[in-house]
Structures are given as C-alpha cells and as structure tokens.
Amino acid sequence: MSGTGAAGGEVAVQITGLRKAFGPKTVLDGVDLEIRRGEFFALLGPSGTGKTTLLRILAGLERPDAGTVLAARRRTTVYQEPRLVQARRVLANVTLGLPRSSRGAGRRALAEVGLERHERAWPATLSGGEAQRAALARALVRDPQVLLLDEPFAALDALTRLQMQDLVGELCARHRPAVVLVTHDVDEALRLADRVAVLRDGVFAADRVIDLPRPRDRDDPATARYRRSFLSHLGVAAAAPH
Amino acid sequence: MTLERATAPPAPADGPATDGPATGATGATGADGPGADAGLRPPARLGSRPRRPAVSPAVRAAVPALLVAAWWYGSGSGRLPPDVLAGPGAVFGALRELVSTGQLGDYLLASARRTALGVLAGAGLGLALGIAAGLSALGEELIDPVLQMKRAVPFLALVPLLISWFGVGETFKVVLIAVAALAPMYAYTYLGVRSVDRKVVEAARGFGLRGPRLALAVIVPSALPSILMALRISLSVSLTGLIAAEQIGATEGIGYLVTLAQQYYRNDYMVLCILIYALLGLVIDLVIRGVERLAMPWRGQVSAR
Numbered sequence: 001m002s003g004t005g006a007a008g009g010e011v012a013v014q015i016t017g018l019r020k021a022f023g024p025k026t027v028l029d030g031v032d033l034e035i036r037r038g039e040f041f042a043l044l045g046p047s048g049t050g051k052t053t054l055l056r057i058l059a060g061l062e063r064p065d066a067g068t069v070l071a072a073r074r075r076t077t078v079y080q081e082p083r084l085v086q087a088r089r090v091l092a093n094v095t096l097g098l099p100r101s102s103r104g105a106g107r108r109a110l111a112e113v114g115l116e117r118h119e120r121a122w123p124a125t126l127s128g129g130e131a132q133r134a135a136l137a138r139a140l141v142r143d144p145q146v147l148l149l150d151e152p153f154a155a156l157d158a159l160t161r162l163q164m165q166d167l168v169g170e171l172c173a174r175h176r177p178a179v180v181l182v183t184h185d186v187d188e189a190l191r192l193a194d195r196v197a198v199l200r201d202g203v204f205a206a207d208r209v210i211d212l213p214r215p216r217d218r219d220d221p222a223t224a225r226y227r228r229s230f231l232s233h234l235g236v237a238a239a240a241p242h
Numbered sequence: 243m244t245l246e247r248a249t250a251p252p253a254p255a256d257g258p259a260t261d262g263p264a265t266g267a268t269g270a271t272g273a274d275g276p277g278a279d280a281g282l283r284p285p286a287r288l289g290s291r292p293r294r295p296a297v298s299p300a301v302r303a304a305v306p307a308l309l310v311a312a313w314w315y316g317s318g319s320g321r322l323p324p325d326v327l328a329g330p331g332a333v334f335g336a337l338r339e340l341v342s343t344g345q346l347g348d349y350l351l352a353s354a355r356r357t358a359l360g361v362l363a364g365a366g367l368g369l370a371l372g373i374a375a376g377l378s379a380l381g382e383e384l385i386d387p388v389l390q391m392k393r394a395v396p397f398l399a400l401v402p403l404l405i406s407w408f409g410v411g412e413t414f415k416v417v418l419i420a421v422a423a424l425a426p427m428y429a430y431t432y433l434g435v436r437s438v439d440r441k442v443v444e445a446a447r448g449f450g451l452r453g454p455r456l457a458l459a460v461i462v463p464s465a466l467p468s469i470l471m472a473l474r475i476s477l478s479v480s481l482t483g484l485i486a487a488e489q490i491g492a493t494e495g496i497g498y499l500v501t502l503a504q505q506y507y508r509n510d511y512m513v514l515c516i517l518i519y520a521l522l523g524l525v526i527d528l529v530i531r532g533v534e535r536l537a538m539p540w541r542g543q544v545s546a547r
Contacts, residue, residue, distance in 0.1 A: 059448055076449070083445035087463035087540055096459060097451040122540040142449070 009037030012146050012178035013058065018067035019202075020053055027053050029202025030067070037072075037145065038176035040169075042183060042193035044230060049199050051182045055150050058180060072145035072178070076138075078152040082131035084123035084138075091119035094138045102141065109141040110134070112171060129160035133167070140171060147177040153188060165191055169214075186230045190223055191216050198233040206233045328510035333517070336510040340499075350518075352494040356412070357477075357484050360419025365476045367420070368427025369469065373457055375428075376435025376465075389428050397422045398486055410491025415484075422483030427476040434468020435461055466538055474530045478523060485519075496522075 013035040020028040027050030035041045045051040056062040057069055059077045084093045095106040110116050113133040123131060132152060139147060149168070153161045169192050172179050183189055189196045190210060197207040206229070212222055310330075316322030317329030324332060340346035371389065374381040400421060408414040438461055446460045462469070488497020496518055503511030534541070 061444065061448065077445070079441070079445060081441060083439075083442045085442055085446070085460050085464060087466060087538070088459075096446060097449045097455065124540060138449075 009039060009176065009178070011035070012037050012039075012072040013180070014068070014070040016068045018054070018057070018069060019065045020050065020057065020062065021065055026202050028057075028064075031199075031203060033197075033204075035146075035178040035180065037178050040172055040179040040181065040192055040194045042181040042189035042196045043199055044183060044186060044189055044196060044234060045199035046234060047184065050202065051199050052150055054199070055148050055180060055182050058146065059148050074142060074144050075146040075148060076140075076142050076144040077148040077150060078132075078135050078139050080151045080154050082123070082126075082128075082135040084131060084134060086123050088123075089119070090115065090121050090123060090126070090134050093123060093134060094119075094141055096138065098141070106137070106141050109137040112140065113137045113167065127160075129156055129164060132156060132164060136164075136168065136171070140175065143175070144177045147172065147179045149179065149181040151183055152181075153185075154183070161188075168192065186227050186234070187218060189230070190226055191218070196226075196230060198230055200233065200235075206230065325507075325509055328513045332510040333513045336508070336514045340514075345494075349494050349496055349499055353484055353488065353496045356415050356487065356495065357419060357480055359416045360483065361423045361477060361480050363416070364420030364423030364480070365427040365473060368424045368472070368476065369431050372428045372431025372472070373435055373461065373465075376432045376438075377453075377457060377461060386432070389425065393425045393429065397425070397483060401486065401490070405490070414490075415487035415492070418487045419480045419483040423476040423480040426479050427472045430472030430475060431465070431469050434465035434472065437468070438464040467534075467541070470530060470534050470537070474527070477526045477530070481519065481522060481526075 011034055013033065015031055015033040018028050018031040018033075019026070027048075031054065033041075043051045043054065053062060055077070057064050058071055059075060084090075085096065088096075091103065091106050091110065094109055095102050098106070107116065107119060110119050113136050115130060115133055115137065118126065118130065118134070123134070126134065132155075136152070152168070153164050156164060165188060172192075181189065181192060190212070193210055195207070195209050197204045199205070208226075208229075210226060212220070212226070217223060313322070313327070314330050317324065317327065317331075322329070328336075337346070340349075371385050375385040375389075376382070397418070401418065404414050404418055404421075408417060442464065443456070443460060446456055451459055484495075485497045485500060488495040489501050492498040492501070496515060499511060500515045502508070503515060
C-alpha cells in the first residue's frame with residue numbers, strides 16, 4: 001500500500017476559519033483544513049492546545065464559535081477509553097443503536113478486529129487492547145466516511161499499542177474513510193499518517209504531507225528528519241542525530 | 243548428563259545452611275543469616291486472608307440462632323413471662339390455629355395483593371420519573387423539586403388526606419402503599435441514572451442514540467444495579483405503608499392481624515406478626531438477589547469482592 005491516500009477521494013471534511021474559545025483562552029484561532037476520503041490526517045500538539053476540541057467539533061459534541069465546519073454525514077469516533085456499555089455484551093455494544101438486522105455486519109466487524117470469538121463476552125472480561133478493538137469494530141460497522149480517532153492508543157501498553165496501530169492502519173487502508181487522528185506521539189503519527197499537522201497557539205504551525213513508503217521504518221533517516229522537524233514545532237529540543 | 247547437572251547444581255560448600263530469603267547481600271555478613279544484620283524481614287502480610295467458603299454462612303446464622311435459643315430458654319424456664327414475650331410454643335400454636343382456619347393464607351394473600359398493586363403503581367411511576375429526571379435537564383427541573391418536597395413529607399402524614407379522598411377501602415390502601423414506594427424508587431433511580439458513565443453516554447449519543455432508545459440501550463442497563471437497590475428499598479418501605487394502611491378499616495391482612503392482637507392483648511399473635519414481617523423482608527431480599535443475578539450477569543466478573 002503506497003502512501004498516496006489523498007488522491008481521488010472526494011472532500012470529506014472542510015473547515016474554514018474555525019475559532020473556539022473557552023473563557024479567555026482561545027484554543028482554535030482561525031483553522032483551515034480539508035481532508036479527502038482515504039486520507040489519513042494526524043494532528044499533533046501539546047496537551048491543552050485544542051486538538052481534541054477540533055475533533056469534538058467534528059464529532060458534533062462541541063459548537064464552533066466562528067467559522068464553517070462541513071463534514072460528511074457518517075462520522076464515528078474512537079476515544080482514548082473504549083467507552084463500552086458494561087451491561088451489554090460485546091456484539092450488542094458494536095451494534096449499539098443499529099437495527100437487529102445489522103448483527104451480521106457487527107460480527108464481520110468483530111472478525112476484522114480479531115474478536116470474532118468474543119461476541120458474547122462482557123466488556124469487563126476483555127483486556128485493554130481487546131476492549132479498544134471492540135470500540136474500533138463499533139466505529140467501523142457504521143461504515144464511516146469520516147473516522148475520528150481521539151488518542152485511541154494512549155491508554156494501551158507499548159506492545160499492544162504497536163499491534164493496534166498496525167490494525168488501524170490496515171483497516172483504514174481497506175475501508176478508506178477520511179481519518180483524523182489526534183495524538184501527542186510523533187512516532188505514531190509518522191507510522192500511520194499521510195499528512196501530519198502540528199497545532200500550536202490555535203493554528204497549524206506545520207501541515208505536511210508525509211512522503212514515505214509503507215510500511216514505515218522508524219529508523220529511516222527520512223523518518224528521523226520528519227520527527228526532528230515536528231518535535232521542534234512541538235517545542236521539544238530535537239534529540240541529537242545518531 | 244548435562245541436564246542433570248543443570249537441575250541439581252552443586253551447593254556452595256562454604257555457605258551457611260539457612261533457609262532464609264535470598265538477598266543480594268550473600269556473604270557480606272556473619273553467621274546469623276545474610277539478612278538479619280541488615281534489618282531485612284519477610285514483608286508483613288497486608289492482603290486479605292482467604293476464608294473457607296463454609297465459614298461465612300455459619301457466622302451469619304450464628305447470632306440469629308443464639309437469639310432464638312435465648313428466647314426458647316427464657317420462656318421455657320419462666321424468666322421471660324408470656325405477657326412480655328410469648329414463648330415459641332405459644333407462637334407456634336397461634337400459627338397453627340391461623341393456618342387451620344385458613345385465615346393466615348387469606349390475610350397473606352390480601353396483603354400481597356395490596357402491596358403488589360401499590361408497588362407496581364408507585365415504584366413504576368418512581369422509575370419513570372427517576373429516569374426522566376436523570377436523563378434530561380428539563381426533566382430534572384420539572385420533576386425534582388416536587389419530588390424532593392414530597393420526600394420531605396412523611397407519607398404517614400398523608401393518611402388523613404388520603405382517607406378524606408378515597409375513604410378507607412381498598413383504593414386508599416393501594417394509594418398509600420404507592421405513595422410510600424414512590425419516593426425511594428425515584429430518588430435512587432435518579433441517582434443511578436446520574437452516575438452512569440457520562441463518557442459512555444456521550445459515545446452512545448455520538449452513534450445517534452437519543453431519548454427512549456438511549457434510555458433502553460444504555461442508561462437503564464447501566465443503572466440497573468441502582469434501580470434494583472431502589473426496588474429493594476421501595477419494597478421494604480411499602481411494608482411500612484402496608485401496616486399503616488391495614489390498621490385502618492381493614493377486615494383482613496397482616497396489618498389487621500396486628501390490630502387484632504393489640505385489641506385482644508394476644509402476645510402470641512403480636513410476636514407471630516413480627517416474625518411474619520421479618521420473614522417477608524427476608525423473602526423480598528432473596529427475590530431481589532435472585533433478580534440481580536439473572537438481570538446482571540456481567541456483575542459476576544466485575545464486583546469488587
């Protein structure tokens with residue numbers, strides 16, 4: 001799978017002049033953004049910079065103060081926590097709010113994330129990674145045009161995180177939604193995204209297409225150059241080159 | 243035979259033969275064992291000790307059994323006069339008498355019918371109002387103030403008013419029990435709905451669930467532990483309502499039996515009624531526990547104890 005995700009897809013997210021303030025603190029100060037179907041967009045930024053706010057505005061959970069926010073109708077979100085209903089079995093969680101006829105689709109989505117044998121399990125019996133995969137299946141079964149990922153790997157252990165990142169990359173390449181991944185992990189962004197932006201002081205301090213072949217090599221010099229550049233935009237002193 | 247050597251390495255000839263814990267300080271100290279001089283000890287046990295499964299029920303039953311034994315002995319030896327507390331024999335006699343005339347069955351049935359109707363109406367309304375108030379801000383604003391006021395009024399204070407509205411017949415009794423059952427059902431359901439994880443609710447809203455569908459698919463299942471606790475409290479309060487209702491204008495029912503016992507100074511009947519109420523409480527508790535097991539199978543894997 002080469003990294004030319006943006007080509008050809010219709011526009012799924014279109015934001016112009018987006019502003020949002022919480023009290024005196026302006027977190028989004030005139031953001032413009034366009035994402036196409038099949039494009040994997042990662043948004044980096046230090047804590048409290050408003051990247052999650054941007055995602056929540058796209059999800060319809062927050063209202064913008066100013067600007068235009070347009071997005072395709074079918075949008076689903078995977079959060080940092082799985083947010084499963086503990087009182088319902090895994091399959092019922094996946095097909096939450098869908099008609100009964102969607103149980104087959106729910107099973108297929110569970111199979112895609114490798115949980116086909118857990119459809120009758122209670123969420124509390126799942127491991128952190130399994131619960132997050134169930135949350136991913138719950139998002140995928142709705143065939144999203146826009147997939148919103150709010151630090152979905154942050155609470156996982158390091159090994160599970162790598163496996164989940166690969167799974168998400170694979171599934172997004174297959175289903176080709178427009179993806180917005182909010183993260184503070186530069187390596188994660190470089191592993192998955194076609195395009196990475198850094199949000200700082202309410203605007204994109206950087207917005208670059210990542211022109212690297214896949215699967216991405218963390219230790220590739222080109223990757224390292226991107227990493228240094230993004231880290232310096234994030235205000236972290238770049239590590240000395242090897 | 244390298245395998246054998248690997249499983250049984252030769253013991254160091256010079257080491258002291260201690261069975262103490264292995265520490266990093268081997269050989270650093272004298273003959274007292276490696277850890278003793280450094281003040282090392284096995285960690286004190288702070289976790290809970292495992293108990294044999296039979297212990298808990300035995301301990302639970304011990305105190306009630308002791309009380310019954312004391313009652314038996316007290317009345318048998320004459321230290322507990324029958325006008326203070328009728329003995330087990332007299333109470334059992336009263337029970338046999340009531341069973342043989344068929345009165346006990348009739349009375350229990352009458353009381354059960356009133357309680358069922360009252361609880362169905364009162365707790366049902368409390369449940370609906372609690373969910374509505376817990377779900378929406380508008381519902382909370384409309385419902386909560388009135389029900390908080392109602393909760394501040396002891397339901398027994400409503401007896402005269404209810405009699406003037408409904409007379410002393412069946413309607414009055416059922417309404418009084420319903421009024422008693424309503425307040426706790428509302429209060430605990432409301433609390434339960436409010437304490438459902440807001441993040442889960444937000445996610446469900448994101449998937450397009452609203453109103454009744456959100457309530458049925460997410461809120462009620464998640465709040466079920468609180469709702470069943472609400473039902474438990476509601477039922478026990480309704481027993482109080484039952485006594486109050488049946489002491490006025492009744493010709494049958496457990497509360498009527500209490501009134502009879504009082505009128506005729508039948509201490510054996512009084513004790514019997516108390517035992518029946520205690521038994522009813524136990525039965526209610528057991529039934530709710532059974533319902534909890536059936537309705538909340540996921541809790542088996544979640545509960546903290």
